[in-house]
Amino acid sequence: MTNIKDVAKQAGVSASTVSRVLSGKNCVNRETRRKVLEAARALDYSPNVLAKGLKMGRSNTIALMVPSIENEIFPTIARGVEDTARKSGYTVILCNTYEDVAVEQAYINKLRTRWIDGFIVASMLPNSDHIRSLWEDGFPVVLLSRYYGDPVDAVIVDNVQAAYDAVNYLIRGGHKRIALALGRKELPFYADRWAGYRAALADNGLPYDERLVLHETNGTNSFYHLTKELVKSDLRPDAIFATSDPKAVVVMRALHDCGLRIPGDISVIGFDNAYISSMIEPPLSTVSQPLYEMGVAAAKRLIRRIRSREDKTPAEPPSVEVMPTDLIIRRSTR
Amino acid sequence: MTNIKDVAKQAGVSASTVSRVLSGKNCVNRETRRKVLEAARALDYSPNVLAKGLKMGRSNTIALMVPSIENEIFPTIARGVEDTARKSGYTVILCNTYEDVAVEQAYINKLRTRWIDGFIVASMLPNSDHIRSLWEDGFPVVLLSRYYGDPVDAVIVDNVQAAYDAVNYLIRGGHKRIALALGRKELPFYADRWAGYRAALADNGLPYDERLVLHETNGTNSFYHLTKELVKSDLRPDAIFATSDPKAVVVMRALHDCGLRIPGDISVIGFDNAYISSMIEPPLSTVSQPLYEMGVAAAKRLIRRIRSREDKTPAEPPSVEVMPTDLIIRRSTR
DNA sequence: CTGAAAGCGCTAACAG
DNA sequence: CTGTTAGCGCTTTCAG
Numbered sequence: 001m002t003n004i005k006d007v008a009k010q011a012g013v014s015a016s017t018v019s020r021v022l023s024g025k026n027c028v029n030r031e032t033r034r035k036v037l038e039a040a041r042a043l044d045y046s047p048n049v050l051a052k053g054l055k056m057g058r059s060n061t062i063a064l065m066v067p068s069i070e071n072e073i074f075p076t077i078a079r080g081v082e083d084t085a086r087k088s089g090y091t092v093i094l095c096n097t098y099e100d101v102a103v104e105q106a107y108i109n110k111l112r113t114r115w116i117d118g119f120i121v122a123s124m125l126p127n128s129d130h131i132r133s134l135w136e137d138g139f140p141v142v143l144l145s146r147y148y149g150d151p152v153d154a155v156i157v158d159n160v161q162a163a164y165d166a167v168n169y170l171i172r173g174g175h176k177r178i179a180l181a182l183g184r185k186e187l188p189f190y191a192d193r194w195a196g197y198r199a200a201l202a203d204n205g206l207p208y209d210e211r212l213v214l215h216e217t218n219g220t221n222s223f224y225h226l227t228k229e230l231v232k233s234d235l236r237p238d239a240i241f242a243t244s245d246p247k248a249v250v251v252m253r254a255l256h257d258c259g260l261r262i263p264g265d266i267s268v269i270g271f272d273n274a275y276i277s278s279m280i281e282p283p284l285s286t287v288s289q290p291l292y293e294m295g296v297a298a299a300k301r302l303i304r305r306i307r308s309r310e311d312k313t314p315a316e317p318p319s320v321e322v323m324p325t326d327l328i329i330r331r332s333t334r
Numbered sequence: 335m336t337n338i339k340d341v342a343k344q345a346g347v348s349a350s351t352v353s354r355v356l357s358g359k360n361c362v363n364r365e366t367r368r369k370v371l372e373a374a375r376a377l378d379y380s381p382n383v384l385a386k387g388l389k390m391g392r393s394n395t396i397a398l399m400v401p402s403i404e405n406e407i408f409p410t411i412a413r414g415v416e417d418t419a420r421k422s423g424y425t426v427i428l429c430n431t432y433e434d435v436a437v438e439q440a441y442i443n444k445l446r447t448r449w450i451d452g453f454i455v456a457s458m459l460p461n462s463d464h465i466r467s468l469w470e471d472g473f474p475v476v477l478l479s480r481y482y483g484d485p486v487d488a489v490i491v492d493n494v495q496a497a498y499d500a501v502n503y504l505i506r507g508g509h510k511r512i513a514l515a516l517g518r519k520e521l522p523f524y525a526d527r528w529a530g531y532r533a534a535l536a537d538n539g540l541p542y543d544e545r546l547v548l549h550e551t552n553g554t555n556s557f558y559h560l561t562k563e564l565v566k567s568d569l570r571p572d573a574i575f576a577t578s579d580p581k582a583v584v585v586m587r588a589l590h591d592c593g594l595r596i597p598g599d600i601s602v603i604g605f606d607n608a609y610i611s612s613m614i615e616p617p618l619s620t621v622s623q624p625l626y627e628m629g630v631a632a633a634k635r636l637i638r639r640i641r642s643r644e645d646k647t648p649a650e651p652p653s654v655e656v657m658p659t660d661l662i663i664r665r666s667t668r
Numbered sequence: 669c670t671g672a673a674a675g676c677g678c679t680a681a682c683a684g
Numbered sequence: 685c686t687g688t689t690a691g692c693g694c695t696t697t698c699a700g
Contacts, residue, residue: 337693338693338694338695349693350694350696353694357695386694386695387694388692388693390694
């Protein structure tokens with residue numbers, strides 16, 4: 001593999017000059033610069049990132065931690081992060097934590113070792129203290145989607161408001177008994193969507209009935225039976241708000257299997273605007289989050305942090321960026 | 335950040351001894367070893383990967399190149415790769431090429447620079463010559479899913495056979511006029527599925543009618559109109575084989591909008607066993623590829639290559655690993 | 669069994 | 685404007 005010395009020799013200059021030219025320093029003679037560039041091209045030289053990183057104390061690499069890249073929303077987020085990172089010369093490392101604090105911790109310990117410039121964490125759990133120690137130690141971190149009020153940069157949506165809007169829409173449409181298919185409530189965005197649901201009910205003078213909230217037991221499929229039971233009881237709802245699209249799809253299957261028509265007999269609304277939601281029959285009304293843009297925003301913010309740390313610019317205080325959601329009405333609601 | 339010298343000082347030994355202990359060399363006194371380990375723990379030391387990589391000429395990092403992580407099948411593959419890599423101490427870098435040879439090339443050029451130990455390429459296009467130059471230069475590479483007969487390691491499925499099985503099943507079920515929703519045929523797996531379709535027809539004495547094959551024009555949605563047109567013509571098929579599940583879903587929507595019943599009026603079968611396929615109504619019959627296992631197999635093979643290159647073991651000849659597919663019959667076929 | 673020294677490829681003072 | 689030098693943190697001969 002060709003290195004900087006080879007280029008230097010070929011161009012008849014010293015290694016430092018090659019370095020200067022290739023790092024875009026302008027204090028180099030036009031002619032010398034030309035020779036170096038030519039030599040570099042001729043030798044198809046590209047600098048060794050490891051050596052550079054060792055010298056500079058950074059690697060131009062960031063880590064993206066997600067619960068699982070297989071979950072609906074993360075591929076799009078990942079693409080936003082990756083596109084943005086690449087444009088700024090950063091490479092991204094993908095880490096699946098599987099909602100396992102131990103796996104998360106193992107990653108952090110390994111990656112902290114000076115060779116990762118910063119973290120985008122979309123996998124944070126309430127008890128992820130090793131993540132907290134990251135920013136306490138001055139490491140650039142931005143939280144994505146899961147935010148617990150810590151003093152750190154974050155990119156989120158207003159889940160309370162978004163859920164409120166969805167439920168409110170249902171109520172305006174004349175629905176009186178609205179059930180909730182609720183994900184694991186230790187996750188802050190589910191807790192918030194729950195709060196938004198309650199607020200919308202309250203503001204419209206509708207009673208909150210705990211029996212109408214379906215709690216996820218093990219996995220998305222648990223909603224299949226929960227929905228069936230609820231629908232067959234004497235509490236049959238006229239609408240169901242699911243806190244994610246996959247849950248909505250399962251709910252719809254259960255409803256279908258009970259012989260109910262959507263939206264004729266019952267309306268369904270989801271959350272996330274996953275790809276499937278527009279494809280199923282009937283197409284699902286849902287709340288969309290700007291996933292790609294959230295990935296972009298998180299990456300931009302992280303890179304700003306990294307740069308400002310390197311420049312020793314006085315650190316700005318952490319800020320949380322709240323991205324807008326949209327209510328998308330398709331044909332699963334009347 | 336604490337480094338090897340700090341540990342050495344703390345333990346009262348030299349840096350080389352620390353290195354020996356931490357690299358698991360056994361030629362170290364029991365007591366010395368204990369002291370070093372203790373010091374390392376006390377200081378919460380972990381070695382600098384960049385320095386190590388620079389010295390050793392490798393980074394324990396591999397790159398996974400995919401067309402887009404948002405495509406149905408890649409998250410699962412990525413998870414298989416990542417799990418396997420992590421278990422062997424490798425980190426994976428994710429690269430989305432967007433089917434763009436220029437992006438792919440930019441990645442390769444950047445990553446070749448001694449700091450990536452090997453590549454898993456799931457994005458290869460017929461004219462990806464920079465990928466070819468990779469293994470020609472002795473770089474560890476394994477191709478995933480897209481294989482053009484080159485002399486290089488690959489992990490694939492037998493797409494001809496899988497498509498043959500699907501179409502054959504349809505024919506056995508009494509279908510006589512089977513249409514094909516065909517993806518971009520410059521991609522080898524689509525070309526193979528097309529070949530399997532033709533072979534099944536031929537073997538069963540059914541005519542091959544070019545008018546029954548729907549060619550993707552721009553994106554998956556193009557099948558919506560193509561399907562509608564076909565169905566309204568006097569060639570109305572009694573079954574449609576879609577070369578991927580998303581295509582099948584679009585086809586089903588078109589059929590539904592034409593008032594046709596599935597599978598009553600027409601059967602539909604897909605390919606990939608994507609998550610959605612079991613969720614839609616009716617649940618889609620499809621061909622499943624062992625995506626996770628393919629990721630695992632590719633990672634294992636790559637790591638073997640990397641290791642054997644380092645050990646200077648004589649290189650085994652490249653081999654292609656063909657993984658099994660399954661025909662999954664649900665309710666979209668009769 | 670252990671320490672000293674060299675060097676992986678690069679950049680950043682520091683001289684000239 | 686350019687070359688020389690030192691050193692980033694680690695592993696690995698080579699001596700002892």
